[in-house]
Amino acid sequence: xxxxxxxxVLEIFREFVGERGVRLSGFHCPxxxxxxxxxxxxxxxxxxxxxxxxxxxxxxxxxxxxRDAAFIVALVPFPERFSHEEIRDEIDRFLxxxxxxxxxxxxxxxx
Numbered sequence: 001x002x003x004x005x006x007x008x009v010l011e012i013f014r015e016f017v018g019e020r021g022v023r024l025s026g027f028h029c030p031x032x033x034x035x036x037x038x039x040x041x042x043x044x045x046x047x048x049x050x051x052x053x054x055x056x057x058x059x060x061x062x063x064x065x066x067r068d069a070a071f072i073v074a075l076v077p078f079p080e081r082f083s084h085e086e087i088r089d090e091i092d093r094f095l096x097x098x099x100x101x102x103x104x105x106x107x108x109x110x111x
Contacts, residue, residue, distance in 0.1 A: 008081065009067070012074040024070040034059040068094040
């Protein structure tokens with residue numbers, strides 16, 4: 001992982017949100033965002049321990065993808081700021097998080 005100072009995606013976000021852009025870094029642990037997700041999912045529910053763990057896991061995975069999502073959001077308005085090599089590298093980073101689809105998960109044409 002590259003340092004925050006050399007991270008083009010974080011650089012773009014800092015232009016818009018200032019130092020809050022560092023929250024997208026893999027070096028920042030956004031426990032507050034994870035807690036907000038967990039609490040939003042549990043709000044108004046009588047939550048079992050298993051459900052609470054499930055909601056926490058959902059929050060963890062969503063915030064874990066923050067840097068990947070930031071790349072997509074930065075690329076769309078500023079494609080000219082990324083080289084082809086940087087785009088390929090970012091796609092490789094993203095694909096690490098994407099699970100392999102199971103054979104039944106694909107949408108297949110039913111003729």
